[in-house]
Amino acid sequence: xxxxxxxxxxxxxxxxxxxxxxxxxxxxxxxxxxxxxxxxxxxxxxxxxxxxxxxxxxxxxxxxxxxxxxxxxxxxxxxxxxxxxxxxxxxxxxxxxxxxxxxxxxxxxxxxxxxxxxxxxxxxxxxxxxxxxxxxxxxxxxxxxxxxxxxxxxxxxxxxxxxxxxxxxxxxxxxxxxxxxxxxxxxxxxxxxxxxxxxxxxxxxxxxxxxxxxxxxxxxxxxxxxxxxxxxxxxxxxxxxxxxxxxxxxxxxxxxxxxxxxxxxxxxxxxxxxxxxxxxxxxxxxxxxxxxxxxxxxxxxxxxxxxxxxxxxxxxxxxxxxxxxxxxxxxxxxxxxxxxxxxxxxxxxxxxxxxxxxxxxxxxxxxxxxxxxxxxxxxxxxxxxxxxxxxxxxxxxxxxxxxxxxxxxxxxxxxxxxxxxxxxxxxxxxxxxxxxxxxxxxx
Numbered sequence: 001x002x003x004x005x006x007x008x009x010x011x012x013x014x015x016x017x018x019x020x021x022x023x024x025x026x027x028x029x030x031x032x033x034x035x036x037x038x039x040x041x042x043x044x045x046x047x048x049x050x051x052x053x054x055x056x057x058x059x060x061x062x063x064x065x066x067x068x069x070x071x072x073x074x075x076x077x078x079x080x081x082x083x084x085x086x087x088x089x090x091x092x093x094x095x096x097x098x099x100x101x102x103x104x105x106x107x108x109x110x111x112x113x114x115x116x117x118x119x120x121x122x123x124x125x126x127x128x129x130x131x132x133x134x135x136x137x138x139x140x141x142x143x144x145x146x147x148x149x150x151x152x153x154x155x156x157x158x159x160x161x162x163x164x165x166x167x168x169x170x171x172x173x174x175x176x177x178x179x180x181x182x183x184x185x186x187x188x189x190x191x192x193x194x195x196x197x198x199x200x201x202x203x204x205x206x207x208x209x210x211x212x213x214x215x216x217x218x219x220x221x222x223x224x225x226x227x228x229x230x231x232x233x234x235x236x237x238x239x240x241x242x243x244x245x246x247x248x249x250x251x252x253x254x255x256x257x258x259x260x261x262x263x264x265x266x267x268x269x270x271x272x273x274x275x276x277x278x279x280x281x282x283x284x285x286x287x288x289x290x291x292x293x294x295x296x297x298x299x300x301x302x303x304x305x306x307x308x309x310x311x312x313x314x315x316x317x318x319x320x321x322x323x324x325x326x327x328x329x330x331x332x333x334x335x336x337x338x339x340x341x342x343x344x345x346x347x348x349x350x351x352x353x354x355x356x357x358x359x360x361x362x363x364x365x366x367x368x369x370x371x372x373x374x375x376x377x378x379x380x381x382x383x384x385x386x387x388x389x390x391x392x393x394x395x396x397x398x399x400x401x402x403x404x405x406x407x408x409x410x411x412x413x414x415x416x417x418x419x420x421x422x423x424x425x426x427x428x429x430x431x432x433x434x435x436x437x438x439x440x441x442x443x
Contacts, residue, residue: 044123055283058215073241076244079396080396087404093106093336109336111391112333113336117366121366127322129296168323191320195278199282212285212287231429235430245333394423
């Protein structure tokens with residue numbers, strides 16, 4: 001009880017009882033701001049891996065999977081908000097605690113830590129690739145700064161990322177309310193649209209010039225192994241749509257749960273369109289040569305000054321987009337770490353020493369991990385097969401099946417059961433396939 005009381009203050013707007021003073025409080029967030037924050041939480045780094053899933057699955061199955069996962073995410077978020085409104089919990093971990101006790105709460109917190117910390121590291125890796133390049137397995141590519149100015153000590157990966165962390169990410173991470181990030185989130189969504197727009201212009205231009213490859217509508221199934229390889233693309237799309245760790249922080253700043261449901265649905269439609277567009281145009285532009293990180297394809301020699309400018313614009317706009325997404329994921333990561341380690345302490349937003357300590361530790365760890373880790377594809381597959389699928393589907397469905405408040409309908413229970421079965425089967429096959437591929441590569 002004491003823990004729930006401690007964490008309820010900043011999240012009180014999710015509760016049905018509101019005083020007249022609270023109803024007039026100017027701190028209430030807008031639905032539009034929530035749309036931007038939700039959309040930014042969803043898009044993240046997933047946008048640059050979607051084209052690679054079209055290469056694996058084919059265009060038709062990949063687009064169908066994007067729609068299906070978006071619909072399932074909408075259902076799972078509705079489950080979370082409905083049970084939150086019916087109970088006393090105002091956090092995801094607290095909601096699981098109501099159904100499954102301390103073990104459920106800790107399970108959510110650990111999954112949020114794995115997913116969000118992994119994404120923060122991925123963001124820094126991509127930003128480092130854009131600015132300073134990378135050299136995986138001896139074949140490297142230069143970053144934008146190195147292409148423009150040559151290779152110098154100040155544009156090497158470690159120093160460039162350090163500047164980004166100190167002067168961009170750290171100031172943004174100091175905001176204590178998500179509503180304060182609505183403007184940066186709006187810019188982030190706009191940059192994602194710019195990324196898609198430039199990619200589409202380049203793809204259409206290449207199409208008229210006859211330089212594109214015909215995309216495969218269906219996957220090529222030559223061997224038994226290639227069939228199971230299809231499942232490795234599913235976790236990538238699941239990760240791309242996982243934002244459930246921010247459902248409660250964003251929803252708590254709105255006036256009523258129905259506003260959050262509306263914001264989520266608008267965001268899901270927007271993000272599904274963005275994902276589908278970049279998938280089609282990216283695959284059309286680069287064909288089967290597309291890389292797991294499509295930004296690597298954009299550093300190829302375009303053969304013209306205009307093409308080179310467009311390539312650099314795409315890469316820089318996306319790097320800036322990730323810088324603006326970073327504080328949103330850091331927010332929920334920091335909150336869950338604090339809730340796990342200091343459940344009986346005052347609210348994190350009011351405890352400056354603890355707030356600053358956790359913030360600095362997370363940034364330092366993410367920075368050094370991004371310097372040490374060169375590849376992001378394995379991150380996406382691992383998170384999508386484990387922690388992300390738990391947060392997006394398994395936990396919301398488990399809460400619905402437990403039904404501690406007696407509000408689940410028969411339809412809810414059927415959907416929740418199907419959701420868990422699909423999540424467990426696809427994740428198990430994806431993990432097994434990845435381990436088998438890893439074993440073959442070592443052999």
